[in-house]
Amino acid sequence: EPEVTQTPSHQVTQMGQEVILRCVPISNHLYFYWYRQILGQKVEFLVSFYNNEISEKSEIFDDQFSVERPDGSNFTLKIRSTKLEDSAMYFCASRRDRESYNSPLHFGNGTRLTVT
Amino acid sequence: GQSLEQPSEVTAVEGAIVQINCTYQTSGFYGLSWYQQHDGGAPTFLSYNGLDGLEETGRFSSFLSRSDSYGYLLLQELQMKDSASYFCAVTGRNYGQNFVFGPGTRLSVLP
Numbered sequence: 505e506p507e508v509t510q511t512p513s514h515q516v517t518q519m520g521q522e523v524i525l526r527c528v529p530i531s532n533h534l535y536f537y538w539y540r541q542i543l544g545q546k547v548e549f550l551v552s553f554y555n556n557e558i559s560e561k562s563e564i565f566d567d568q569f570s571v572e573r574p575d576g577s578n579f580t581l582k583i584r585s586t587k588l589e590d591s592a593m594y595f596c597a598s599r600r601d602r603e604s605y606n607s608p609l610h611f612g613n614g615t616r617l618t619v620t
Numbered sequence: 621g622q623s624l625e626q627p628s629e630v631t632a633v634e635g636a637i638v639q640i641n642c643t644y645q646t647s648g649f650y651g652l653s654w655y656q657q658h659d660g661g662a663p664t665f666l667s668y669n670g671l672d673g674l675e676e677t678g679r680f681s682s683f684l685s686r687s688d689s690y691g692y693l694l695l696q697e698l699q700m701k702d703s704a705s706y707f708c709a710v711t712g713r714n715y716g717q718n719f720v721f722g723p724g725t726r727l728s729v730l731p
Contacts, residue, residue, distance in 0.1 A: 539721075547655075547663060547707060547721040560718050595662060608653065608665035609719060 506530045508612035510596050516618045517586055525581045525615045527596030535599040536579045537609065538571065540564070540592040547595065553579065586619045593617075624708060624722035631728045632698055640693045640706050640725045648713025652684050652691045657724070658704045666693065666706075695727070703729045 509528045517523050529536050538550040551571055552559040558571065570582045579598075583590055593614045601607035624644045632638040642652065651670035655663040667675050669684035669691060681694040695702055708722040 537718075546723045547657075547709075549718050549720060552718055606651065606668040606670060608668065609655075609663070611662035611664070613662050 508596055508598055508610050510594075510612035510615050512615060513613065514616045514618070516620065519588060519619055520585050523583050523586055523617065525583075525594050525596075525617070527579045527581075527612055528577050529579055529596065529598030530600070530610055531577070533598035533600045533610070535559070535601075536573070537597040537599070538581045539595045539597060539611075541595065541614075542592045550581070583617075586617075588619050591617055591619045624710060624720065626706075626708060626722045626725045628723070629726045629728070631730065633730050634698055634700060636698050637694065637696050638698060638727065640695070640708075640727065642691045642693075642708035642722055644689050644691075644708070644710050644722075646689075646710050646712050646720075649686065649689075650711045650713065652682070653709045653711070653719065654680075654682055654693045655707045655709060655721070656704050657707065663707060698729050700729050700731065703727060 511526045536553040539547050541547050549562050551561040551565045553571055568584045572580050593616050595614045596612045597609040599607050599609050626642050630638055653668045654666040656666050657663045667677055667682040669675055669682050672684055672686055674681055674683045679696045684691040705724045705726050707724045709719040711719055
């Protein structure tokens with residue numbers, strides 16, 4: 505079964521550094537997402553991406569964050585200047601259909617970001 | 621805005637039946653989904669309800685009442701492997717293609 509893949513599985517970085525988290529969504533999916541989950545807490549929406557542009561973004565997704573689909577397969581999340589509170593598990597997800605709400609999110613295994 | 625409520629923890633024994641409730645407040649509601657997440661793992665899709673009533677998938681069933689802004693996930697014949705966190709998630713007109721997740725319910729299945 506096709507799956508969403510994320511790299512790296514774990515990223516440690518110093519405060520103020522830039523990080524890029526990478527994702528390869530399922531190939532025939534049209535909608536791409538980034539969510540984050542602070543340890544033991546709920547899954548929080550960051551941004552959705554469709555047709556090569558941001559569709560929606562949350563209050564968390566401020567100017568320090570950006571997303572890009574540099575080619576036909578990769579989907580990246582960049583944090584320009586990391587803060588301690590950015591430490592979390594970051595999940596990429598993709599979804600096949602735009603209009604069918606029963607089209608589920610397929611999540612990758614996540615990147616655990618630790619900012620020191 | 622929107623808000624979802626779930627019990628934080630539920631404990632049950634193997635073979636039992638457990639119900640995890642989810643209440644939501646949202647405008648432009650489209651549907652309610654359920655996701656399972658094992659410790660250290662990714663959320664995985666379990667079910668979706670867009671209409672009132674019960675949807676059954678094997679040992680798991682999900683129910684929705686749009687008039688009560690309420691749904692539940694029913695897990696039957698519990699197994700140890702069902703120990704995980706369970707999240708309800710809403711989609712709605714005001715969220716575009718976004719899914720908003722509830723706080724999650726941690727289910728512990730005891731032998």
